[in-house]
Amino acid sequence: MKSNFLIFILIISIAGFSQVKPLSVKKLVVVNSYSQYLASIKKNPNNELIEIKKVIPSIKLDIRYATKNNFMKQVMYKQARALARKPVVESLKKIQAELKKKSLGLMIFDGYRPYATTVAFYKKASDKNFVANPAKGSKHNRGCAVDLTIINLKTGKEISMPTPYDSFSAAAAAKYEKVSPEIKKNRDFLIAxxxxxxxxxxxxxxxxYDFSGWQNYDLMDIPFEKI
Incomplete structure (x- = not known):
């Protein structure tokens, strides 16, 4: 009788497990259709990817991924352009105006980045902590992130920062302490x-730098030449 009861319990347990649904994995949505992108702009004008240089002519560009001067050591972009969503560009315009009062300005290394490029970065990067995981995508893929520094408008040269752009060293961290007072002042001024x-x-x-509200924008995989 006892053995029959145990068998009954076992059957009920197996039946219960069989009814448990596997956890659903949210599918990553990446916009790769230009028509779909245009439709999103009609729905919300803030979705538009804006050419930063056209809105802020005084801004300087150094698009490393359009050259071989980057950690990949190869050309990743066919065009040396910097784009970002409309609200991001509006913020950059205000920042440039404020910096100009101090004879300073922005130099942009990267803005919107097609998703396919993020995939390529992740495959090759020696330190995955410095590249976005394609499983989640990058804020760059959303047009809501910019890589940049500050330049002296009179000389056109970059002001001193803890590391060069795209350094995979500990000193690249925003709160790294082992830097000179001048460099710390420059970095903290930019961040603030x-x-x-x-x-x-x-x-x-x-x-x-990531734009507040980046979650409201889709990941995109549209090449520069189509925008």
Whole structure:
């Protein structure tokens, strides 16, 4: 009788497990249709990817991924362009105006980045902590992140920062302490100025800034030449 009862319990348990549904995995949505992108702009004008240089002519560009001067050591972009969603560009315009009062300005290394490029970065990067995981996508893929630094408008040269752009070293962190007082002042000034206009620094990259509300924008995989 006891053995029959145990068998009954076992059958009930197996039946219960068989009815448990596997956890659903949210599918990553990446916009790769230009028509779909245009439709999103009609729905919300803020979705438009804007050419930063056209809105802010005084801004300087150094698009490393359109050259071989980057950690990939190969050309990743066919065009040396910097784009971002409309609200991001509006913030950058305000930042540029504020910096100009101090004879300073922004130099942009990267803005919108097609999703396919993020996939390529992740495959090749030696330190995955410095590149976005394609499983989640990058804020760059959403047009809501910019990589940049500050230049002296009179000389056109970059002001001193803890590391070069795209350094995979510990010193690239936004709060890294073992730097000179001058460099710390420069880095912290950049971080604070960007934050005033809803662009927040990435913890391990002093040059990377994410726009507040990036969650409202889709990941995209549309090449520069189609925009």
């Amino acid at each position: 100025t960007m934050a005033k206009y809803q662009l927040n620094v990435l913890e391990n990259e002093w040059w990377h």
